[in-house]
Amino acid sequence: MRPEVLIDEAASRVKGKFLHRGSRKFxxxxxxxxxxxxxxxxxxxxxxxxxxxxxxxxxxxxxMIGAAAVMIACGKPVPQDTLDLARELDISLICTxxxxxxxxxxxxxxxxxxxK
Amino acid sequence: xxKLHGDETPSTIKEVILRLKVKDATKKHIFTARKTDSxxxxxxxxxxxxxxxxxxxxxxxxxxxxxxxxxxxALDKGYIDDPAEKHMTKSLIILEDEMPLSYAIPFFDKYSYxxxxxxxxxxxxxxxxxxxxxxxxxxxxxxxxxxxLEKMINAEPADQMDRIKRxxxxxxxxxxxxxxxxxELKKTLKDMNAPRQAVRKAAVAAYxxxxxxxxxxxGGVLAFEIDDRKIIITARDKGPGIEDITLxxxxxxxxxxxxxxxxxxxxxxxLANTQKVSDDFTIESSPKTxxxxxxxxxxxxxxxxxxxxx
Numbered sequence: 032m033r034p035e036v037l038i039d040e041a042a043s044r045v046k047g048k049f050l051h052r053g054s055r056k057f058x059x060x061x062x063x064x065x066x067x068x069x070x071x072x073x074x075x076x077x078x079x080x081x082x083x084x085x086x087x088x089x090x091x092x093x094x095m096i097g098a099a100a101v102m103i104a105c106g107k108p109v110p111q112d113t114l115d116l117a118r119e120l121d122i123s124l125i126c127t128x129x130x131x132x133x134x135x136x137x138x139x140x141x142x143x144x145x146x147k
Numbered sequence: 148x149x150k151l152h153g154d155e156t157p158s159t160i161k162e163v164i165l166r167l168k169v170k171d172a173t174k175k176h177i178f179t180a181r182k183t184d185s186x187x188x189x190x191x192x193x194x195x196x197x198x199x200x201x202x203x204x205x206x207x208x209x210x211x212x213x214x215x216x217x218x219x220x221a222l223d224k225g226y227i228d229d230p231a232e233k234h235m236t237k238s239l240i241i242l243e244d245e246m247p248l249s250y251a252i253p254f255f256d257k258y259s260y261x262x263x264x265x266x267x268x269x270x271x272x273x274x275x276x277x278x279x280x281x282x283x284x285x286x287x288x289x290x291x292x293x294x295x296l297e298k299m300i301n302a303e304p305a306d307q308m309d310r311i312k313r314x315x316x317x318x319x320x321x322x323x324x325x326x327x328x329x330x331e332l333k334k335t336l337k338d339m340n341a342p343r344q345a346v347r348k349a350a351v352a353a354y355x356x357x358x359x360x361x362x363x364x365x366g367g368v369l370a371f372e373i374d375d376r377k378i379i380i381t382a383r384d385k386g387p388g389i390e391d392i393t394l395x396x397x398x399x400x401x402x403x404x405x406x407x408x409x410x411x412x413x414x415x416x417x418l419a420n421t422q423k424v425s426d427d428f429t430i431e432s433s434p435k436t437x438x439x440x441x442x443x444x445x446x447x448x449x450x451x452x453x454x455x456x457x
Contacts, residue, residue, distance in 0.1 A: 065411050066411055066414040066416070067358075067411040067412055067414075068355065068412065068414045068415075068416030068417055068420055069414065069416060071351045071354065071355060071416075071420055072416065072420055072423070074347075076343075076347075082411070084410065084411045086322070086410055086411070087322075087323065088322060088325070088326065088358075088410060088411060088412070089411065091325075091326035091329075091330070091354070092326075092354070092411075094326075094330065094333070094350075095326075095329060095333065095350040095351055095354045096347065096350075096351070097347065112323065120330075
């Protein structure tokens with residue numbers, strides 16, 4: 032089992048702002064993609080979904096794979112319906128100014144730290 | 148077309164009437180006579196067999212009809228020993244055996260005859276159709292239909308206890324609501340405490356199919372059915388159908404437009420993904436009927452089932 036990474040800590044690494052805080056506090060995997068079908072091919076649970084997209088369907092997709100949080104990169108403004116759905120589905124919604132690639136650079140070491 | 152109660156006619160009755168053909172009601176074992184037979188011979192035929200009309204044949208083709216009225220006239224006017232061909236009705240209204248029965252029924256109002264000769268596609272006499280024959284055929288068919296319905300009603304309660312069925316309408320390009328059906332399915336499965344892996348697979352399959360209806364079709368329905376063993380997800384749409392199914396199943400193949408891609412969909416993974424997470428997968432499509440896709444996911448994976456048995 033991969034180690035737990037606090038979503039709070041992941042957000043702070045990329046100066047992320049919480050638009051909604053869900054009840055799940057940690058993630059074990061990052062999936063970074065803006066193709067929702069690619070996201071749906073993942074087999075893992077406890078995912079932090081990192082995407083360039085800001086539509087409600089990103090949150091919908093996150094819910095289908097049981098993701099704990101959605102992080103929207105590039106500081107894209109988040110539409111109200113996206114936020115509403117995150118609240119409804121109890122999924123954390125975070126926004127960061129970093130582009131997706133840089134966000135990955137900051138987060139990968141965090142997620143790759145294996146706890147002894 | 149037959150009108151019973153207009154739109155009020157129960158669909159089962161409509162179906163039965165539309166399904167039946169003239170040949171299904173036609174009486175096939177009938178008495179016939181030759182052109183050269185005398186009217187007296189025909190009168191005896193009618194009396195002995197309790198019939199009121201006899202088709203007259205020339206070889207095996209229909210040449211005319213003699214009815215009870217013709218016989219009465221013959222007795223009255225004294226030509227009962229004449230051959231049939233001299234007095235038979237030659238201008239006949241005939242029915243073809245392949246006609247829908249609903250088409251034949253108005254003939255009884257339109258013409259004053261009480262029965263019509265029926266011919267096959269080669270013009271050979273196939274039988275006679277009277278309103279009594281139609282009633283018998285309808286009664287027979289309705290009987291069968293009701294028996295079937297009763298069987299279904301009786302079979303369902305035992306079956307239904309552990310079965311959940313839902314249907315959702317998915318509209319074209321309605322991205323605001325696309326995913327709601329899949330959400331409901333996921334929620335239902337979670338509430339049932341279905342195995343985690345099955346919930347995930349079913350959610351992914353349903354979501355891909357639901358998004359597919361919204362992106363590619365003119366609208367359709369996403370349905371799911373859950374029993375104690377499996378989840379069946381069905382996507383049906385109104386068209387336009389998939390041109391090349393083999394190509395559509397290929398990962399990465401897509402016909403989606405740029406704006407759909409800009410929303411993160413249309414990457415050409417939808418059907419491939421659905422197939423990947425499904426234990427059984429069926430796809431049918433044609434330009435006329437639209438697409439029908441069915442994904443079945445077993446609540447317990449095959450290896451777990453085997454482990455349980457072993």
